[in-house]
Amino acid sequence: MADKLFLSLVTPKKEMVVDAEVDQVNIPGFDGDMGILANHAPLLTLLRPGRFSYQKGDEEIELVVSEGYAEVTENRVTILAESAEFAHEIDHDRAEAARAAAEKLLEKADLEGEAFKEAQDKLFRALARLETRKSD
Amino acid sequence: MPNLRDVKQRIKSTKNTEQMTKAMKLVSASKLRKAQEAIQTVRPYGHKMREVMNHLVARCNKDLHPLLDNRTGNRVLLVVITADRGLCGGFNTNIVKMAQELIEENKDSDISLFIAGKKGLDFFQNRPYPIEDKYLGWTKDFAYLKAVEIGEMLAQLFVDDKTDRIYMVYNEFKSIIQQEVIREQLLPIVPEESGEDMMDYIFEPDEETILEDLLKRYMTTQIYRAFLESSASEHGARMTAMDAASRNAKEMIGKLTLFYNRTRQAYITKELIEIVNGAEALKG
Numbered sequence: 001m002a003d004k005l006f007l008s009l010v011t012p013k014k015e016m017v018v019d020a021e022v023d024q025v026n027i028p029g030f031d032g033d034m035g036i037l038a039n040h041a042p043l044l045t046l047l048r049p050g051r052f053s054y055q056k057g058d059e060e061i062e063l064v065v066s067e068g069y070a071e072v073t074e075n076r077v078t079i080l081a082e083s084a085e086f087a088h089e090i091d092h093d094r095a096e097a098a099r100a101a102a103e104k105l106l107e108k109a110d111l112e113g114e115a116f117k118e119a120q121d122k123l124f125r126a127l128a129r130l131e132t133r134k135s136d
Numbered sequence: 137m138p139n140l141r142d143v144k145q146r147i148k149s150t151k152n153t154e155q156m157t158k159a160m161k162l163v164s165a166s167k168l169r170k171a172q173e174a175i176q177t178v179r180p181y182g183h184k185m186r187e188v189m190n191h192l193v194a195r196c197n198k199d200l201h202p203l204l205d206n207r208t209g210n211r212v213l214l215v216v217i218t219a220d221r222g223l224c225g226g227f228n229t230n231i232v233k234m235a236q237e238l239i240e241e242n243k244d245s246d247i248s249l250f251i252a253g254k255k256g257l258d259f260f261q262n263r264p265y266p267i268e269d270k271y272l273g274w275t276k277d278f279a280y281l282k283a284v285e286i287g288e289m290l291a292q293l294f295v296d297d298k299t300d301r302i303y304m305v306y307n308e309f310k311s312i313i314q315q316e317v318i319r320e321q322l323l324p325i326v327p328e329e330s331g332e333d334m335m336d337y338i339f340e341p342d343e344e345t346i347l348e349d350l351l352k353r354y355m356t357t358q359i360y361r362a363f364l365e366s367s368a369s370e371h372g373a374r375m376t377a378m379d380a381a382s383r384n385a386k387e388m389i390g391k392l393t394l395f396y397n398r399t400r401q402a403y404i405t406k407e408l409i410e411i412v413n414g415a416e417a418l419k420g
């Protein structure tokens with residue numbers, strides 16, 4: 001039995017962000033975070049914006065991803081994310097500003113449906129960035 | 137004997153043309169670099185998305201989503217992606233040709249068109265096919281949001297049962313000097329046959345939600361990619377065309393200059409002979 005996973009993480013904005021053989025992948029899944037090890041059952045999940053990490057030997061590499069999908073098939077993990085940044089790339093001030101802006105937007109009580117969801121998503125993305133940056 | 141001033145005039149105007157084609161080539165080259173980068177980034181994403189999509193569609197119930205409905209109607213919508221401007225070799229002609237071929241193949245169907253780019257409209261506006269919608273001036277800057285909009289519009293047409301099949305015709309960027317005209321079925325989505333075994337998936341949150349979300353993003357990505365491919369191809373085609381034009385102009389200038397010099401020499405010789413003859417006559 002194989003004990004490695006092949007991980008590819010792609011986004012439409014950057015060329016192939018990660019393309020590597022790894023030991024474990026931690027995904028911010030729709031219903032909660034999950035750790036994927038080798039020989040995992042086939043899985044397809046929506047991603048929520050959050051901390052994403054993978055382990056390669058003793059090294060743990062952290063990223064933040066936004067909405068997208070994660071697919072696991074026969075020891076291949078494919079992550080399709082709208083955007084992804086390595087933890088060290090995150091601009092703390094910008095994330096903080098984005099959070100403030102999103103919170104301000106949400107304070108307005110008259111937001112409805114789509115607009116509300118959009119503002120909420122913005123907030124989630126900003127929070128995910130901040131969280132990943134902090135634990136770095 | 138030819139008039140020297142006319143030849144000089146021609147050399148000058150050819151030089152002007154050369155300058156223009158050279159400038160256009162440079163502009164295209166710099167635009168190409170950006171467009172090439174953009175398409176190379178989006179390609180792996182589009183490719184992986186297609187893979188995931190295939191896996192999912194092959195497994196799920198086709199009744200789950202209207203976009204998977206492979207009905208047997210004969211209304212065909214062609215999405216034809218051309219450029220807004222010419223002077224780019226066979227770029228637009230090839231697209232139009234392929235679109236016509238496709239129309240010919242579907243002779244018995246009701247054809248309608250979605251035209252992107254002015255050059256495509258120039259050709260098709262006087263043909264007997266209804267133009268569902270058009271999108272001009274896109275080559276200046278193409279935004280992701282526009283792809284979302286087009287995707288939603290096309291999906292709506294399909295869901296509302298206004299068309300049964302949607303094809304895209306566009307240029308794919310192979311290299312700077314090479315483009316390939318591609319036609320692709322956009323809707324309904326039919327999974328590619330693959331030999332792998334059909335293991336059941338765990339879905340989170342559930343099949344339907346994922347499908348809904350994925351289909352939407354899939355449409356957008358495919359459309360976005362097609363437009364970026366076309367844009368990179370266009371700049372590549374224009375650069376090559378302008379390069380060839382500059383070279384031709386240079387050659388022409390060379391030939392004209394040679395001709396000019398020869399003619400000038402002939403005039404001088406002729407004048408000399410006249411003078412010598414005159415002197416001889418006076419002597420006598």
